Amino acid sequence: MKNVTLKYLTILFLSITVLSCSDDDDPAVINEEETITTVKLTVTESGSTTSTEYTWTEDSQDPITLQANTTYNFTIEFLDESNPDDVEDITAEVIAEADEHYVFYENTVTGLVFQSAADDTQDSNDISINVSTDWTTGSAGTGIIRAYLIHEPTTKTGDSRADFGGETDIEVEFTTTVQ
Amino acid sequence: MKNAALIIVVLFQSIICYGQDCSKEFTGKILDFHDGVPLNNATITFNNTTIKSDKQGNFKITGLCPISYAFTISHPDCNSQVVTVDISEVTNKVIYLEHHYSDLEEVTLETTNEIRDTNSQTEDQLSKSDLEKYSSLTLGDALKEISGVTSLSSGNTIVKPVIQGLHSSRIIIMNNGVRQEDQEWGEEHAPNLDINAFNKIRVIKGSGALQYGGNAIGGVVVAENKLTSLKDTVFGRTQIAASSNGRGGGASASINLGFNKGWSSKFQTSIKRFGDSEAPDYILSNTGVSEQNFSAGLGYTGFTGGLELYYSFFNATQGILRASHLGNRGDYARAVNSPVPLIINPFTYDINAPKQETQHHLAKIKGYKRFKNLGKLTAQYSFQYNNRKEFDIRRGDDRDKPSLDLDLFTNALESSFLFDANARFKKTVGFQLTFQENIPDPETGIKRLIPDYKRVQAGLFAIATYDLKDNITLDAGIRYDFVNIDAKKFYDKDFWEDRGYDTEFNDLIIADEGDQWLTNPVLDFHSFAISGGLNFSYKDQDKFLINLSLANRAPNPVELFSDGLHHSAAIIEIGDLRTKQENALKLSLSNESHKLLGNDYITISPYVNFINNYIFLEPSGSVELTTRGDFPRWEYRQTDAILWGVDINYGVDLTENVGFNTGFSYIYGQDIENNEPIINMPAPSFRSELIFDQELWNLKLVNTTVLQQNRFPDNNFTDDFIEDGAIQTVFVDVSTPPKGYTLFDLAGTYKFSLWNTEDLSLGLTITNIFNTSYRDYLNRQRFFADNIGRNFTLNFNFKF
Numbered sequence: 001m002k003n004v005t006l007k008y009l010t011i012l013f014l015s016i017t018v019l020s021c022s023d024d025d026d027p028a029v030i031n032e033e034e035t036i037t038t039v040k041l042t043v044t045e046s047g048s049t050t051s052t053e054y055t056w057t058e059d060s061q062d063p064i065t066l067q068a069n070t071t072y073n074f075t076i077e078f079l080d081e082s083n084p085d086d087v088e089d090i091t092a093e094v095i096a097e098a099d100e101h102y103v104f105y106e107n108t109v110t111g112l113v114f115q116s117a118a119d120d121t122q123d124s125n126d127i128s129i130n131v132s133t134d135w136t137t138g139s140a141g142t143g144i145i146r147a148y149l150i151h152e153p154t155t156k157t158g159d160s161r162a163d164f165g166g167e168t169d170i171e172v173e174f175t176t177t178v179q
Numbered sequence: 180m181k182n183a184a185l186i187i188v189v190l191f192q193s194i195i196c197y198g199q200d201c202s203k204e205f206t207g208k209i210l211d212f213h214d215g216v217p218l219n220n221a222t223i224t225f226n227n228t229t230i231k232s233d234k235q236g237n238f239k240i241t242g243l244c245p246i247s248y249a250f251t252i253s254h255p256d257c258n259s260q261v262v263t264v265d266i267s268e269v270t271n272k273v274i275y276l277e278h279h280y281s282d283l284e285e286v287t288l289e290t291t292n293e294i295r296d297t298n299s300q301t302e303d304q305l306s307k308s309d310l311e312k313y314s315s316l317t318l319g320d321a322l323k324e325i326s327g328v329t330s331l332s333s334g335n336t337i338v339k340p341v342i343q344g345l346h347s348s349r350i351i352i353m354n355n356g357v358r359q360e361d362q363e364w365g366e367e368h369a370p371n372l373d374i375n376a377f378n379k380i381r382v383i384k385g386s387g388a389l390q391y392g393g394n395a396i397g398g399v400v401v402a403e404n405k406l407t408s409l410k411d412t413v414f415g416r417t418q419i420a421a422s423s424n425g426r427g428g429g430a431s432a433s434i435n436l437g438f439n440k441g442w443s444s445k446f447q448t449s450i451k452r453f454g455d456s457e458a459p460d461y462i463l464s465n466t467g468v469s470e471q472n473f474s475a476g477l478g479y480t481g482f483t484g485g486l487e488l489y490y491s492f493f494n495a496t497q498g499i500l501r502a503s504h505l506g507n508r509g510d511y512a513r514a515v516n517s518p519v520p521l522i523i524n525p526f527t528y529d530i531n532a533p534k535q536e537t538q539h540h541l542a543k544i545k546g547y548k549r550f551k552n553l554g555k556l557t558a559q560y561s562f563q564y565n566n567r568k569e570f571d572i573r574r575g576d577d578r579d580k581p582s583l584d585l586d587l588f589t590n591a592l593e594s595s596f597l598f599d600a601n602a603r604f605k606k607t608v609g610f611q612l613t614f615q616e617n618i619p620d621p622e623t624g625i626k627r628l629i630p631d632y633k634r635v636q637a638g639l640f641a642i643a644t645y646d647l648k649d650n651i652t653l654d655a656g657i658r659y660d661f662v663n664i665d666a667k668k669f670y671d672k673d674f675w676e677d678r679g680y681d682t683e684f685n686d687l688i689i690a691d692e693g694d695q696w697l698t699n700p701v702l703d704f705h706s707f708a709i710s711g712g713l714n715f716s717y718k719d720q721d722k723f724l725i726n727l728s729l730a731n732r733a734p735n736p737v738e739l740f741s742d743g744l745h746h747s748a749a750i751i752e753i754g755d756l757r758t759k760q761e762n763a764l765k766l767s768l769s770n771e772s773h774k775l776l777g778n779d780y781i782t783i784s785p786y787v788n789f790i791n792n793y794i795f796l797e798p799s800g801s802v803e804l805t806t807r808g809d810f811p812r813w814e815y816r817q818t819d820a821i822l823w824g825v826d827i828n829y830g831v832d833l834t835e836n837v838g839f840n841t842g843f844s845y846i847y848g849q850d851i852e853n854n855e856p857i858i859n860m861p862a863p864s865f866r867s868e869l870i871f872d873q874e875l876w877n878l879k880l881v882n883t884t885v886l887q888q889n890r891f892p893d894n895n896f897t898d899d900f901i902e903d904g905a906i907q908t909v910f911v912d913v914s915t916p917p918k919g920y921t922l923f924d925l926a927g928t929y930k931f932s933l934w935n936t937e938d939l940s941l942g943l944t945i946t947n948i949f950n951t952s953y954r955d956y957l958n959r960q961r962f963f964a965d966n967i968g969r970n971f972t973l974n975f976n977f978k979f
Contacts, residue, residue: 026690026697027621027627027669028621029621030627032624032626106901107904146901151572151574154522161513162900165521167504168507169506169574
């Protein structure tokens with residue numbers, strides 16, 4: 001009985017306190033983090049040391065240009081640039097949590113194929129997660145390259161996005177010309 | 180106990196009485212406490228003698244000794260009262276009897292008497308024995324027994340009631356006399372209350388119960404559990420239920436104590452724990468639930484006044500189907516087009532993200548005082564604190580942080596006066612003052628779906644019932660509410676311009692926060708509600724009701740301010756600052772006829788509801804590119820709508836021990852401005868029961884048949900994917916309702932008598948006997964998974 005009364009009084013007191021304390025304080029602004037604002041592809045022609053960067057953001061997407069019948073290395077980076085003074089590299093997190101992540105590419109350019117590179121990150125089951133990939137072009141053509149960062153895929157083998165399950169952390173598209 | 184004391188007093192008196200001058204006279208009058216009307220045929224009992232009052236309420240007792248006597252005064256419609264009178268000093272007395280027994284209403288465990296809340300609205304109720312079957316389920320599940328009430332669910336644990344097509348903010352839920360404030364605006368926010376805490380639940384299908392609020396366009400659910408008015412008593416119950424599906428169960432216990440002099444108290448607690456549920460063909464991963472509840476009440480229920488303290492606590496963690504959490508539109512398309520959920524894990528009791536954690540505290544203090552020949556004054560203060568945390572699947576350090584964390588504080592003060600001195604013409608006037616504050620926790624790191632706001636509501640109402648004749652009662656009511664919402668909301672500057680707010684609302688901006696504006700929208704709404712109707716009884720038990728109700732509903736915070744991503748639907752929901760009030764005009768009729776073909780009855784209740792400025796969510800046709808991918812954008816819009824339908828119930832006693840009843844509901848919802856059907860209208864449905872009732876056991880076969888909803892708006896879309904180096908287009912049908920289905924349940928109970936008669940009952944229930952795979956139109960997870968399959972539940976119920 002005493003406890004019940006005490007409980008009532010406590011709650012009543014707390015509510016009054018909370019209501020009066022919060023008066024007229026403006027709420028704190030939230031700048032969302034943990035989003036991926038930028039995806040960068042660094043493309044290096046095989047045997048060369050010069051590389052080209054292609055950047056995807058919500059507002060602008062660089063078109064990719066490749067030479068026919070050539071081999072390239074692609075490394076992908078995921079960045080959070082929502083605060084320009086504090087750019088976060090999400091790629092490090094993807095690599096640290098390699099078991100839960102997988103990068104997958106699809107493209108519509110005739111003859112363009114990819115496989116994981118020798119220096120690619122591997123998860124605990126020795127599966128390469130495609131942070132670094134080798135691409136080979138065929139004859140000239142145009143199309144798109146679509147890149148997915150998949151979170152908790154149900155499997156890491158497959159030919160199309162649907163095969164992997166999981167959730168798409170980010171999906172980006174680059175128009176691509178092979179000349 | 181009481182009787183024993185009386186016998187002692189009587190014996191004692193007889194002894195003293197002997198040898199005195201016993202020729203005293205005691206005269207008096209017995210009157211109704213409320214209206215002073217004389218009570219005919221009241222009995223006055225003492226020393227094995229019984230005397231009755233005459234038509235004027237007068238009585239006269241002769242041959243009394245000059246000592247104290249205990250007289251027991253009784254009347255068929257009243258509470259009995261013991262009056263002790265010292266005949267040596269008093270020879271004349273006016274005795275008032277409490278003539279409104281139903282008001283005090285003894286809490287018998289099985290109340291079957293129908294006590295209505297309104298005079299002319301269509302009402303239905305569930306008794307404790309109906310509710311017991313749902314002890315390990317939810318309020319929403321139990322209410323589906325009532326025709327015209329369906330449910331809007333997110334899986335099988337988050338279940339909201341839908342009354343004649345309307346739900347969420349359009350329904351008021353009364354939790355033991357307090358209007359439940361638990362973020363009820365959300366379609367995936369189930370009522371935060373425990374079904375085991377109530378002994379009776381009534382559903383009023385319309386807005387006419389103005390004492391509860393003026394904006395219940397859909398209706399009112401009144402859940403209550405009164406304190407016992409029995410003296411010197413202890414009773415209670417323990418219930419344990421174990422289910423095969425979900426491999427869990429629930430336990431609940433309650434105890435009611437009645438002390439001397441009208442004091443009483445009650446305590447109730449329950450727990451629930453389930454792992455993943457199972458559809459016929461697969462596990463519904465991450466659909467477990469864990470729930471703990473507690474309530475306690477203490478009160479004095481007196482003749483002229485009373486006081487009640489009540490506190491309840493609800494705490495739940497509910498898993499949300501893992502496969503319904505989607506990263507982007509492509510994921511959504513794949514999930515919808517897959518015949519089975521894309522994520523099926525082995526059975527577990529673990530509840531991971533996506534999940535909800537909700538807590539609700541409710542405390543109230545209520546008092547009443549009756550005034551002779553006038554009426555009853557009631558006053559109540561209540562406090563509610565609701566916390567809701569929603570967890571999405573997040574990355575890195577934020578992994579265990581909720582995406583949404585809302586604190587809602589509600590303080591309400593209300594009072595009403597019932598003038599019942601004239602029993603033929605009762606009037607109630609009252610007011611309600613509500614102060615509410617919503618505080619989203621910025622620690623989530625995700626922009627607030629609902630902003631910080633303060634809401635003040637002040638309501639005034641007057642209702643009256645008038646007995647035109649013995650069998651015709653009229654009612655009328657009027658209510659006015661003032662609603663003020665004072666919000667502090669951040670808007671992305673792009674969004675602010677995109678919505679055109681910069682041309683209309685720039686004066687609301689109070690701070691510049693980089694790429695966001697901090698704004699201070701202050702909105703006032705004036706809502707009026709009117710209701711009137713008639714209740715006509717004819718023949719023996721037949722009844723006809725007609726009611727016309729007009730109600731306004733101010734938009735809720737989500738309709739005004741919502742601005743964010745909903746992972747379970749993979750849509751971005753956008754509210755509108757310009758949203759106006761909804762205005763609804765509803766005409767409902769109900770006719771109940773008995774003895775048509777035998778010992779049977781039929782109730783037919785048609786209705787039509789015209790809603791101007793009906794607020795609903797629809798796809799805007801645009802796709803918003805976000806950093807997670809592209810999502811379709813859905814916006815709150817207003818239109819004019821018409822909802823009409825009919826609920827039919829038929830019941831018959833086939834033999835003394837076999838009964839059959841069936842209910843049918845149909846509803847038609849149309850957007851009359853754009854000439855298209857309204858989304859999420861319940862499909863036509865039947866619910867039938869065949870009941871075998873013996874003295875010690877009963878058996879019930881239940882069939883639920885739901886037809887396919889053929890009226891729906893087209894919100895389908897297409898998505899593209901890459902296959903064999905070429906872009907393919909895929910059609911995503913999110914509009915066509917699932918096929919109809921028919922389910923059979925079987926429930927049996929056997930009663931044992933251990934210490935008292937029928938104090939133990941054992942029950943076995945099998946739901947979805949044939950393990951039918953089906954999907955329900957009003958289940959938000961229907962896009963991804965089947966409903967749950969067969970379930971065996973064993974029930975143990977002990978009363979003491």
